[in-house]
Amino acid sequence: MPLLSVENLRIAFHGRERVTEAVKGISFSLEAGRTLAIVGESGSGKSVTALSLTRLLPEPPTCQVTGAIRYRDRNILDLDRRGLQALRGKEIAYIFQEPSSSLNPVFTVGNQIAEAVRLHLPEVKDVQGRVVEALRQVGIADPERRHSAYPHELSGGMQQRVMIAMALACRPRILVADEPTTALDVTIQKQIIDLLRELRGSAGMSVILITHNFGIVQGFADEVAVMYRGQIVETGPTDEVLRRPRHPYTRALIGCIPRLGARQHRLSTIDHAAIAREMAAQE
Amino acid sequence: MKSIFREVLRRRLGQISLFTRLALYLTALFAGFLATQPVNQQNLDATFHPPTRVTWHDGGLAVRAYRLVDRSGPHYEVIPGEFHRVRLFAPGFDYKLLGLVPMKRHLLQAESPEARLYLLGSDSTGRCVFSRLVYGSRVSLTIGLIGITITLFLGLLVGGLSGYFGGRIDFFAMRGVEFLMAIPSLYLLLALRSVLAPRFSSDQMFIVIVIILSLIGWAGAARVLRGMSLSLRRRQFVLAAESMGQSPLRILRLHILPNLASYLLVAATLSIPGYILGEAALSFLGLGIAEPASSWGLMLSQAQNIKIFMLNFWWLLTPGAAIFVTVIAFNLLGDVLRDVVDPRMKTQ
Numbered sequence: 288m289p290l291l292s293v294e295n296l297r298i299a300f301h302g303r304e305r306v307t308e309a310v311k312g313i314s315f316s317l318e319a320g321r322t323l324a325i326v327g328e329s330g331s332g333k334s335v336t337a338l339s340l341t342r343l344l345p346e347p348p349t350c351q352v353t354g355a356i357r358y359r360d361r362n363i364l365d366l367d368r369r370g371l372q373a374l375r376g377k378e379i380a381y382i383f384q385e386p387s388s389s390l391n392p393v394f395t396v397g398n399q400i401a402e403a404v405r406l407h408l409p410e411v412k413d414v415q416g417r418v419v420e421a422l423r424q425v426g427i428a429d430p431e432r433r434h435s436a437y438p439h440e441l442s443g444g445m446q447q448r449v450m451i452a453m454a455l456a457c458r459p460r461i462l463v464a465d466e467p468t469t470a471l472d473v474t475i476q477k478q479i480i481d482l483l484r485e486l487r488g489s490a491g492m493s494v495i496l497i498t499h500n501f502g503i504v505q506g507f508a509d510e511v512a513v514m515y516r517g518q519i520v521e522t523g524p525t526d527e528v529l530r531r532p533r534h535p536y537t538r539a540l541i542g543c544i545p546r547l548g549a550r551q552h553r554l555s556t557i558d559h560a561a562i563a564r565e566m567a568a569q570e
Numbered sequence: 571m572k573s574i575f576r577e578v579l580r581r582r583l584g585q586i587s588l589f590t591r592l593a594l595y596l597t598a599l600f601a602g603f604l605a606t607q608p609v610n611q612q613n614l615d616a617t618f619h620p621p622t623r624v625t626w627h628d629g630g631l632a633v634r635a636y637r638l639v640d641r642s643g644p645h646y647e648v649i650p651g652e653f654h655r656v657r658l659f660a661p662g663f664d665y666k667l668l669g670l671v672p673m674k675r676h677l678l679q680a681e682s683p684e685a686r687l688y689l690l691g692s693d694s695t696g697r698c699v700f701s702r703l704v705y706g707s708r709v710s711l712t713i714g715l716i717g718i719t720i721t722l723f724l725g726l727l728v729g730g731l732s733g734y735f736g737g738r739i740d741f742f743a744m745r746g747v748e749f750l751m752a753i754p755s756l757y758l759l760l761a762l763r764s765v766l767a768p769r770f771s772s773d774q775m776f777i778v779i780v781i782i783l784s785l786i787g788w789a790g791a792a793r794v795l796r797g798m799s800l801s802l803r804r805r806q807f808v809l810a811a812e813s814m815g816q817s818p819l820r821i822l823r824l825h826i827l828p829n830l831a832s833y834l835l836v837a838a839t840l841s842i843p844g845y846i847l848g849e850a851a852l853s854f855l856g857l858g859i860a861e862p863a864s865s866w867g868l869m870l871s872q873a874q875n876i877k878i879f880m881l882n883f884w885w886l887l888t889p890g891a892a893i894f895v896t897v898i899a900f901n902l903l904g905d906v907l908r909d910v911v912d913p914r915m916k917t918q
Binding site: 315341343347349368371372373374375376377380381383385388389390391393402403406407450453454567 | 688737805806807809810811812813815816817820824825828829831
């Protein structure tokens with residue numbers, strides 16, 4: 288029995304004149320302690336899928352979500368507001384792309400982490416100690432002093448570590464990392480991924496990694512689901528998908544990873560017309 | 571908050587405006603102590619009396635004696651060599667310090683009842699302009715504070731909520747706001763005032779005026795605050811807070827409100843003069859504070875008389891100067907505050 292399973296999820300945005308279907312009936316599941324990467328280019332529906340897991344999308348009628356999201360024999364789509372608030376952060380926590388805008392500029396980072404702890408773990412007496420511990424866990428040097436820093440006083444990598452500390456402060460079962468490294472430079476990307484890998488192992492947590500970069504999927508995710516135009520076009524164990532991509536879009540995405548030393552004059556881009564032709568040919 | 575205060579005090583303009591305001595508020599608080607005569611004490615033998623000169627005479631403070639030369643002017647003359655003794659901290663008429671403690675002592679009192687102690691002259695019924703000015707400061711200084719509190723409360727409630735929740739709530743709230751803004755405010759003011767007029771005494775009128783002014787003023791504040799909370803709503807830290815399971819009220823209180831605080835502080839300081847001027851305008855038109863109570867606008871309306879211009883009774887225009895100083899002090903403080911809380915909007 289998987290920890291989280293998504294069945295035939297459809298997400299549609301109702302505009303003034305037309306309905307845009309961002310996600311067109313996808314299904315996937317996540318086992319406890321495993322990591323799933325959802326890979327796709329921007330606009331493929333992966334971020335919307337991530338947000339829908341705890342219903343963070345706008346309310347109907349603007350946005351219609353149908354299908355089922357089962358988490359420990361409950362359907363998240365049936366939960367009321369109370370149930371959702373108890374779920375968010377406590378069971379399923381998020382890290383977003385831009386750490387600098389995900390932190391409230393007017394509070395110290397320690398305050399913001401403490402906020403999460405107070406909200407979900409009222410039984411914790413020594414909130415301050417918990418905050419310092421969380422900051423140390425994510426590798427922030429001198430946490431006793433840093434917890435009273437304001438977000439703008441920290442670098443991007445540090446801010447993302449704070450976001451991770453905040454997400455992990457309540458020991459969630461599932462961590463949804465929505466492009467956690469996109470706004471960071473390459474060396475920091477590696478540090479953050481390494482940190483996530485380490486914390487995932489020690490907390491026994493499941494991770495859903497949303498990314499467009501196959502480079503960080505390799506060696507991090509157990510399974511990959513490739514999303515293209517609102518559908519999952521390919522899914523399977525990471526190594527297999529990377530070694531033998533079946534879908535033309537997956538091949539194109541993998542082909543986009545720049546390689547050092549490759550004899551290549553142009554970086555490859557995704558030729559959607561060619562993919563459409565290939566898809567038609569396969570059918 | 572403390573650091574904002576310190577920053578303001580570090581600037582010259584900040585110091586000037588803060589100390590001016592401090593002096594003004596102390597005046598309002600200790601009006602009874604500073605006044606030399608009861609607000610309503612008339613003296614028909616001393617109408618349009620010029621400001622009395624206070625001099626040093628015979629080892630103490632004294633005022634010169636005056637003689638009425640021409641009643642029709644009226645025209646007064648200093649009697650040479652004649653003085654009346656005045657004393658600091660001397661007993662005088664009864665008043666209540668801070669409205670609570672019964673007291674008799676005043677900053678300056680004349681010893682004999684003959685003396686004419688008019689520091690800023692007297693008006694058409696011989697009332698002391700200085701004392702009325704001091705008492706009138708209470709109206710002008712508190713009206714802004716109370717008014718802006720009501721305005722920002724309403725603006726924050728309507729604007730903040732409609733910006734945060736959006737959709738239908740937003741639509742109806744904003745149409746309501748636009749409706750209110752579409753009515754020319756002066757006419758609305760006059761209409762409301764005349765509808766409410768007969769039922770209130772002069773003291774209650776003060777509160778009614780504040781309420782009228784803020785009922786008209788909150789629409790603009792609501793619109794700005796709605797825009798700000800709408801844009802904050804889209805910021806990722808609000809989504810992050812939501813993804814942590816915080817309730818809408820908590821998000822409004824913890825994430826939206828503190829980010830609006832600097833704007834609120836500046837807006838409040840900068841719009842207080844509007845209320846002071848609004849009250850002055852209402853009283854000037856005879857619709858605000860009514861006689862015999864005193865307010866700066868009311869005092870100015872009495873200075874409209876052509877006779878006052880012809881005969882150069884300049885002291886009757888001092889309430890105008892008082893309004894000017896107060897408004898400038900608030901505006902300067904608002905500017906300084908804006909520079910302090912938002913360095914991007916620096917004026918230099």
